[in-house]
Amino acid sequence: MKPPGETREVVVAGIGATRWGYYPDRESYELAAEAIIDALKDAEMEWREVETAFCGSVYQGTGSGHQAVREVGLTGIPVVNVENACSSGSSAFRLAYQAVASGLHDVALAVGFEKMPKGPIPSTAFRPTELQMGFNVQPANYALETLLYMEKYGATEEDFSLITVKNRKNGALNPHARFQKPVTLEEVMNSRAVAGPLRLLHCCPLADGAAGFILCTRKKLRSKSRAVTVAASVLTSGVYGEAVYQCGMVDSVKFPPAEGMVEMSARKAYQFAGCGPEDMDVIQVYDSMAPGELWDIEKLGFCKEGEAPRLLREGVFDINGKIPANTDGGLISRGHPLGATGCGQIYEVVLQLRGEAGPRQAKEAKTGLCHTMGAGPNSSIIILKK
Template structure:
């Protein structure tokens, strides 16, 4: 069966846009992706539209801006993994042979403040335990106790993020920060200071997904989807957003299971990845997931990042677009934005943030409730 490829990607800038609706954000991203693929909406045979906080049938409303061509439209919600879940559905639709060209689009106007409504019980909401920063902080605090991870290492993750975001026109925060500024910022949930947490915001991202034979009629600038995996939590998993399972277990965590499935599907291993975009809704998550995805041994994520192994020129550049910490997180669009970023890396189109010679890239997203998506692309 023919390879499944990404023929075009597009993003609406991430930030706060009080004068724009979710329809504006999604339609701009979709139009840019179609233009990038040298296609129009008339070429698309189905669409999968990711969103979390908007109205029902929001994907239909977005595509109305493109002419609403009467194609099947499916609205997708999987928390922070929604966009990547839409890509997986598009991948499966192409792989099955049902369609030749499918559009995946994600969009969001995130509510201000901490995100709620992620499956917490009422008693958690009522007692203040229903805000994600608390669980992110708990996860990395346990990591610090167990492995000696330091606040300085957390600050380095943020420093790296902002250093690269300066060159990313789609990022919300494009200003460098010193380690001292990061450490001395207002404490939100110990040990996480203000800059160690991402900001929910507005944005859109899209990808045109095709079989290879069809893509070549429009463009040669495509990348191949080597793996597209969604894993959800099992009975017995204790859902904690940044870890998705207890720290001490005899079985793999959710992110580990997703990565193992993706590597098996792609026929490669972690050492074959040249660049990665992974879930960094807080600085601690980047450290924890860099370990869970197999990029370094458990407990070594912080020291290795501080030594530059996850920077450009290092062993495995991670989130060198600025990541979610600097791009911000429009929830329905975020993981599709990650996929757009690694697509540009494989095309050699990441500008000052380009990882030289990148041929294999990985995107990882983790959604509330226990959803983990891993996508692997090859040049």
């Protein structure tokens, strides 16, 4: 990757998003078009100024991004559909970022959108035998990792239940969240078992929706005061020897990796952005399953291994804490529209950095980080700066 000095500065000029929810009467391209049009208006730009489009989704099928763009207007620009599991939206954002950073285009669109199939996520990121043996249950995949985390650090079910409590509390302040009702620790710990030690309220709900962004050079900006700079956008798609149960990968006994995938993506992003975890004022971390947020926070360098449960209890990750995490309620409240999830995270951090997050506004938010994980495997880090 080229160092920042050899690429152009890229800014987020406009953002748009639907509410995250259940839309039986709307098509995915209609949701995406709503987010695109909102982002255009927010950027105070005309559609004809957009030079290229990257559209992330998982379940919408062939040419689904084209359908969305058709609703806004075909202008002859290239439209590329991006399927990269739960990191599809983040990957679309990264491609739009690259298009501008490289100098190839001045204005690019990134949109993530999804209408989720009903029931558990039908992941195909497994080999046929693994599917037939029942290894493709996402909460169960996380349960395997959760048990290892609990045994290694003495973390308890109550520890990760408190993640759900925190995120649902934040979600109650977010009018775009699918779930806007707080839950108690008792409710979480008494919810039905899904895959021991994980229960229903440790799992994020699914959701439909879309979020889109206009990325451009600083020169193309209409409103400079609201612009947010993309300080880094890094994607790491797996390292040899690391277990990722979400796609049937087990640890290599003989050749364990020197550095894990998440740690590698974080290191590269901090390096590119010229900052570190201590500089982050607000973070969006990947809580598709509640315990994941704990080890995610640790792997991203916000504290030492095994420390996150204690810091969570001390309120460090609350909205008014030192490192506000998942201020919009995370996947647990917002819901998980797979191809749009990464864009949902970016949307929240941009709002926070602009100071437009209303009752859930983190104080003095100048720099923020979004981390999307997922099958593949992928680890996407996006760092945004005011």
